[in-house]
Amino acid sequence: QSALTQPASVSGSPGQSITISCTATSSDVGSYNYVSWYQCHPGKAPKLMIYDVSNRPSGVSNRFSGSKSGNTASLTISGLQAEDEADYYCSSYTISSTLVFGGGTKLTVL
Amino acid sequence: EVQLVESGGGLVQPGRSLRLSCAASGFTFDDYAMDWVRQAPGKGLEWVSGISWNSGSTGYADSVKGRFTISRDNAKNSLYLQMNSLRAEDTALYYCAKDIGRIYRNPRMDVWGKGTTVTVSS
Numbered sequence: 001q002s003a004l005t006q007p008a009s010v011s012g013s014p015g016q017s018i019t020i021s022c023t024a025t026s027s028d029v030g031s032y033n034y035v036s037w038y039q040c041h042p043g044k045a046p047k048l049m050i051y052d053v054s055n056r057p058s059g060v061s062n063r064f065s066g067s068k069s070g071n072t073a074s075l076t077i078s079g080l081q082a083e084d085e086a087d088y089y090c091s092s093y094t095i096s097s098t099l100v101f102g103g104g105t106k107l108t109v110l
Numbered sequence: 111e112v113q114l115v116e117s118g119g120g121l122v123q124p125g126r127s128l129r130l131s132c133a134a135s136g137f138t139f140d141d142y143a144m145d146w147v148r149q150a151p152g153k154g155l156e157w158v159s160g161i162s163w164n165s166g167s168t169g170y171a172d173s174v175k176g177r178f179t180i181s182r183d184n185a186k187n188s189l190y191l192q193m194n195s196l197r198a199e200d201t202a203l204y205y206c207a208k209d210i211g212r213i214y215r216n217p218r219m220d221v222w223g224k225g226t227t228v229t230v231s232s
Contacts, residue, residue, distance in 0.1 A: 034216040038155065045205065045222035046147075046155065057210070057220055089155050093216040097169050099145075099157035 004090055004102035011108040017078040020105045022090030024071040034093035035073040037066060040104075041086045049088075050075060077107075085109040112136035112221050114206045119226030122196055130226060132189040132206030137221075140164070140184035143209035145217050146191050148202035149225075158204070159191065162214035169214055174200075196230045203227050 003026040012018040022035065037050040048057050050066035053073060063078045073092075077084055090102040118130040130146070146158040159180040161168045168180050179192040189206055204226050207219035 032216075036218050038219075040155070045224055046207075046219075047222075048210075048218060048220045051210065051218040052216075087154075091155075091157070091217075096172075097215070098171055099160070099169075099217045101155045101157060104154040 003094070003100045004092055006088075006090060006102040006105045008103070009106045009108065011110055012077075012080045013110045014080055014082065016080050017076060018080060018107065019077075020075045020088050020090075020107070022073040022075070022092075022102050024073075024092065026094075032093050032095075033068060035066070035068060036091045037064075037075045038089045038091065039084075039086045040089065046089070080109055082109050112208075114208060114221060114223035116204060116206045116223045116226035119204060119228045121229045121231065123232050124197060124230055126196055127192070127194045128196060128228060130191040130193065130204055130206075130228070132191075132223060134187045134189065134206075134208070137208070139182075139187040141212060143212055143214045143217070144180075144182060144189045145207045145209060145219055146180060146189075147205045147207055147219070147222075148200075148228075149205070150199075150202040153202075156202070157217065160209070160214045160217050161189070163212040167214045193228070196228075198230050201228060201230045 005023045038046040040046045053068045054066040113135045115133045145160040159170045161180045177195045181190045206223040208221035210218045
C-alpha cells in the first residue's frame with residue numbers, strides 16, 4: 001500500500017473543474033512541501049505538471065494548479081478538456097531520501 | 111531537442127543481471143540529477159533510483175536497495191542502471207528521467223524517455 005492515497009477515478013464534463021486529492025498516510029511524507037503531479041497518457045511518457053506543491057513547469061497550461069493543506073495535496077484542473085483525460089500521479093519526497101508515488105487517479109472527461 | 115533514449119531491456123531469468131543505459135541529448139547532461147522510474151504492467155509508477163549531477167549522492171527504493179546500482183558517465187552523456195539478482199516483480203517498463211535540479215533530493219522529473227521493457231521470467 002502506497003504512502004500516498006489517491007482516488008482511483010474522477011470524472012468531469014468539458015469546461016468543468018475537477019480536483020484530485022493525494023493524502024499522505026505516513027508522517028514521513030506529509031511534512032514536506034515536495035509534492036509533484038504527473039500526467040500519463042497511455043503509451044506515452046509521463047509529463048510533469050506541478051512540482052513543489054504549486055509550481056508549474058514552463059509550457060504547462062495554467063488550467064492546472066496545485067495546493068496542499070495539512071497532509072493532503074490537491075491537483076485542480078479547470079476548464080476541463082478532452083485531452084486532459086489521462087492517469088494522474090502525485091509523488092512526494094520522504095524523510096528516507098526516497099520518492100514515493102500515489103496509486104494514480106484515472107481522469108475521465110465525459 | 112531534449113531527448114532521452116533507454117536501451118538494454120529484454121527477457122532475463124530470475125537471479126540473473128541486466129544493465130540498462132540511457133543516452134541523453136539536447137541539454138547539458140552534467141547540470142542535472144537523473145532518475146530511473148518503472149511501471150509494472152497494469153500498475154502505477156514506482157521510483158527506482160536517483161543520482162546527483164556529479165554522482166556524489168544516490169538513492170534507491172527499498173525494493174531494489176542492495177540489488178540495483180545507478181551510475182552515470184557525464185563524458186558520454188549517459189545514465190546506467192545495473193540490476194542484479196532480478197526477480198519476477200522487477201518486470202516493468204523502465205524510464206530514464208531528467209531532474210529539474212542538480213542535487214539528488216526531491217526528484218522532480220521534467221523530461222522522460224520512452225522506456226525500455228524488462229521481463230524477468232524463467
